[in-house]
Amino acid sequence: xxxxxxxxxxxxxxxxxxxxxxxxxxxxxxxxxxxxxxxxxxxxxxxxxxxxxxxxxxxxxxxxxxxxxxxxxxxxxxxxxxxxxxxxxxxxxxxxxxxxxxxxxxxxxxxxxxxx
Amino acid sequence: xxxxxxxxxxxxxxxxxxxxxxxxxxxxxxxxxxxxxxxxxxxxxxxxxxxxxxxxxxxxxxxxxxxxxxxxxxxxxxxxxxxxxxxxxxxxxxxxxxxxxxxxxxxxxxxxx
Numbered sequence: 001x002x003x004x005x006x007x008x009x010x011x012x013x014x015x016x017x018x019x020x021x022x023x024x025x026x027x028x029x030x031x032x033x034x035x036x037x038x039x040x041x042x043x044x045x046x047x048x049x050x051x052x053x054x055x056x057x058x059x060x061x062x063x064x065x066x067x068x069x070x071x072x073x074x075x076x077x078x079x080x081x082x083x084x085x086x087x088x089x090x091x092x093x094x095x096x097x098x099x100x101x102x103x104x105x106x107x108x109x110x111x112x113x114x115x116x
Numbered sequence: 117x118x119x120x121x122x123x124x125x126x127x128x129x130x131x132x133x134x135x136x137x138x139x140x141x142x143x144x145x146x147x148x149x150x151x152x153x154x155x156x157x158x159x160x161x162x163x164x165x166x167x168x169x170x171x172x173x174x175x176x177x178x179x180x181x182x183x184x185x186x187x188x189x190x191x192x193x194x195x196x197x198x199x200x201x202x203x204x205x206x207x208x209x210x211x212x213x214x215x216x217x218x219x220x221x222x223x224x225x226x227x228x229x
Contacts, residue, residue: 043221
């Protein structure tokens with residue numbers, strides 16, 4: 001079965017420290033992976049995606065993610081966290097049962113709390 | 117100002133009532149989606165449309181219906197058959213293609229009176 005797991009419901013980090021939000025996936029075929037961020041009572045905003053190429057993907061607001069095929073992981077990282085990064089983060093993978101579409105399978109989300 | 121507009125922001129449903137959530141986009145995107153968000157469960161796909169006058173059921177389509185008469189519009193009706201409709205509903209759109217990102221609206225919070 002195709003799935004995405006975000007093992008941490010919440011991640012707490014101090015401002016200025018590096019942050020990591022974890023994501024692992026299970027999908028048949030090549031994985032197309034995405035990270036989105038959601039602020040309270042708002043829709044999701046795209047951060048970055050991995051389709052092919054370099055394993056380290058750079059995205060919006062200083063975020064990056066590392067694709068690791070052997071560990072089937074796509075962890076989101078940022079070298080120095082800001083209080084304004086506090087939000088709900090979703091990892092997603094394209095559902096390969098629906099070829100040539102943008103249908104995604106989402107993880108359950110991880111709340112990032114950055115404290116001053 | 118391009119984007120996706122969802123309305124209303126808050127909606128209340130009485131028992132036995134059908135309600136319709138609006139989703140309009142001016143991004144000229146072919147594909148549109150409806151997702152349901154419940155706390156701690158992530159997003160689950162309700163319906164998906166790749167082109168006008170065509171749509172497919174997602175993982176949790178029971179109790180919902182959609183139409184796609186215009187490229188810009190993809191309304192979702194929550195019918196009385198949906199016994200647990202309280203959730204945050206998100207509409208999204210994307211250009212055609214498997215590796216394109218989704219653009220999301222601001223969502224509609226539906227609650228049962």
